[in-house]
Amino acid sequence: MAFNADVDLSEPVGLFPLPNVVLLPRAILPLHIFEDRYRAMIADALTSSRQIAMALLRPGWEKDYHGRPEIEPIVCVGRILQHERLDDGRYNLLLQGVARAGVIEIDDSLAYRRAMLEPVEETEVMEIDLADHRRQLKKLFEDGRVQMTDLAKHLMKLFDSPVSTADLVDVLSFTLIPEAKVKQAILAEGDVKRRVERAVALLQRSHPEIPADAQGRKIGLN
Numbered sequence: 001m002a003f004n005a006d007v008d009l010s011e012p013v014g015l016f017p018l019p020n021v022v023l024l025p026r027a028i029l030p031l032h033i034f035e036d037r038y039r040a041m042i043a044d045a046l047t048s049s050r051q052i053a054m055a056l057l058r059p060g061w062e063k064d065y066h067g068r069p070e071i072e073p074i075v076c077v078g079r080i081l082q083h084e085r086l087d088d089g090r091y092n093l094l095l096q097g098v099a100r101a102g103v104i105e106i107d108d109s110l111a112y113r114r115a116m117l118e119p120v121e122e123t124e125v126m127e128i129d130l131a132d133h134r135r136q137l138k139k140l141f142e143d144g145r146v147q148m149t150d151l152a153k154h155l156m157k158l159f160d161s162p163v164s165t166a167d168l169v170d171v172l173s174f175t176l177i178p179e180a181k182v183k184q185a186i187l188a189e190g191d192v193k194r195r196v197e198r199a200v201a202l203l204q205r206s207h208p209e210i211p212a213d214a215q216g217r218k219i220g221l222n
Contacts, residue, residue, distance in 0.1 A: 007051070007077050007099040012107050012114035014041040014052045015071065019061055022183035023054040023076040023097040026167045027174035033091040037111040042083070042091050050080040053101065053117065056184050068113065073103050074120060074188040097170070100187060125192045130165035133200050137165075137172060140203055146176070166192050169199045176203060 016031075016038060023029050033042050045052050053075040061069035078095040085091055100120035107114040138159045140146050155175065158168050173186050182202065189195040 007079075007101075007119075008049050009077070009101060009117045009119065011049070012116055013049075013077060013101075014045055015055050015075070015106070015113040015115050016041065016052050017055040017057045017061075017069065017071045017113075019057045020180045021054065022056050022174075022180050022187055023078055023095065024170040024174040024183065024187055025076065025097040025099060026163075026171050028081065028094055028096045029054070029078070031091075031093040031095055033093065039089050039091060040110070041112040042080070042093070045080060046083065051077055051098075052080070052095070053077050053115065054095070054097070055103075056180060068108060071103070072184055072188070074184070075101055075103060075115070075117065076187055077101050077117065097174075100190075120188070120190050122190050123192050125166070127164060129193065130196055133196050134159065134165045134168065136200050136204065137168065151175070165196060169196050172203065173199045177206075 021029070033039055041052060055071040055075045057065075058070040058072060063069070076097045077099045078097050080093055081096050082094040083091055084093075100122070101117035102120055104116045104118055107116075138156075141152060141156050141159075146152050155172065158171065163171075170186070173183055177183055177186075177199075186195055186199055189198065
């Protein structure tokens, strides 16, 4: 079963659209919130479900960034794990992805957009059917194709943990795949086995490196 930390989609969820950032379930993303509309969104989230939804902006967003540029229809609901409110009203956050969701309806009545969401329907797959893919992923680390930073060593621990292969693929894709559009395709894929196969093939064809800006990231193990 895919990672899901009791996500609540009974009420509209604030949308945080960005042009080059795709969050995936279980992964943890540090964020700095400085725009007034998104400060309001975070303040509202902290007094309710602590959830916001990360959305990828579609091409052409530059023409209407301060308005309502189009977003991809599949988003990742994240839960605020930690937050720091600065003296000027900005926020520093750690946001953990908890679930894939599709946008049903968008509410534009506030300074920021909110959306009614529904879970992405995911196929059932047995862990034993993904065992070979898990071994192939582990081999990327063992044969030196992934630079062995402290974060890579931390990621290696996931292979021998109870974390499902589907969740492991989400974490590795978030960390090792740089292209936002590729991560968005992985986010949007509801067929779990196809998602795992695609991610494994992508990582095998490349020479993944831990991004320089990822050294301070945490990986969700709970």
